[in-house]
Amino acid sequence: MTVAIAPLTAEHIPLAVQRYDRWFARARRPPSQRSWLADGPVRGEELLGKLHSVPGLEACRAMDADGVMIGHLAAVPVDLGPGDPAALRTHPRSALIPHGGHALPSGRESEVLRSLYARVAERLVADRRLVHYVDVPAGEGATTPWSDLGFGRELVYGLMxxxxxxxxxxxxxxxxxxxxxxxxxxxxxxxxxxxxxxxxxxxxxxxxxxxxxxxxxxxxxxxxxxxxxxxxxxxxxxxxxxxxxxxxxxxxxxxxxxxxxxxxxxxxxxxxxxxxxxxxxxxxxxxxxxxxxxxxxxxxxxxxxxxxxxxxxxxxxxxxxxxxxxxxxxxxxxxxxx
Known part of the structure; x- marks a missing residue:
């Protein structure tokens, strides 16, 4: 099936929020987790509203054959000085796809992500950002499409x-x-x-x-x-x-x-x-x-x-x-x- 890629601009944010909220509600509920680890506000509107205003953001959207938006991907540039404690955990010149930064359609996750990432990664490499991070909820539904692209689990976020x-x-x-x-x-x-x-x-x-x-x-x-x-x-x-x-x-x-x-x-x-x-x-x-x-x-x-x-x-x-x-x-x- 055809996947078309185009820029993600302010006019697309409301639909991106809807897509993200739906995707995250599915992705954060793996069977192995108890409900109290999954319940809580999704915050898609808040997250995407902040993301869109970040300087240097690389963002695009995916559309199906009918021109309907089915996913998005947004990467934030990360630049850290040598004296920044954050440089102890993160490459000083890298890019991060944070929570809210991507959403994928059910059943076509890997296919759509490949198209989105190819476009965004091309721009990141052109900017000499060769270390890419992504925050995802725990569970194979969220991690598998990224592992297909060569991403590996680096940090674990736990809750008690x-x-x-x-x-x-x-x-x-x-x-x-x-x-x-x-x-x-x-x-x-x-x-x-x-x-x-x-x-x-x-x-x-x-x-x-x-x-x-x-x-x-x-x-x-x-x-x-x-x-x-x-x-x-x-x-x-x-x-x-x-x-x-x-x-x-x-x-x-x-x-x-x-x-x-x-x-x-x-x-x-x-x-x-x-x-x-x-x-x-x-x-x-x-x-x-x-x-x-x-x-x-x-x-x-x-x-x-x-x-x-x-x-x-x-x-x-x-x-x-x-x-x-x-x-x-x-x-x-x-x-x-x-």
Missing amino acids: AVKARGRQPRGVEGLGIRRAGPGDLPQIGRMAADSARRQRGAAMFQPQPEEALAALRLHYTDALADPRCGAWIASRRGEEIGMVVVVPATADPVVPDSCVELAEAYVEPAARGEGISRVLLATALAWAYDNGHRYISARWHSASPLAAGHWPAVGFRPVAYRLSRTLDARIGGRPGTW
């Missing part, structure tokens, strides 16, 4: 319900937990940087620029002074060996309202395996419940030898993924040399 205090994890001998404040920025910053620095190794092999690590040491200055955030430090025999930081989460199609984000969690390597992380998390969950939060979100690298097994084991369920595709760097050379 925050409940009233129930059975607490077993205590760790000699462990003390205290609330962290502004004066604890050096300790929180050091452990956050140590956690990020370890992502350079197997199996993530993710560059962690020293300038960005230095900025990360100061990143939680405001959070430690904000009563809407929470941070705790674990210590034993006078040595600080772990920490956790939670901040208000930004609601989106996979993150409900009344949610906090597990922004940082770290335990010194020599102290791992004793249950310290579970005690820190239980402390954060109790605080979150008492402050009216009913969900907590977290994100981790799918290739992480530690996080990929640990966070699902303590109760986080995947609700979304960030997929990525890295094109051959030779494409960045003189045109015609690849």
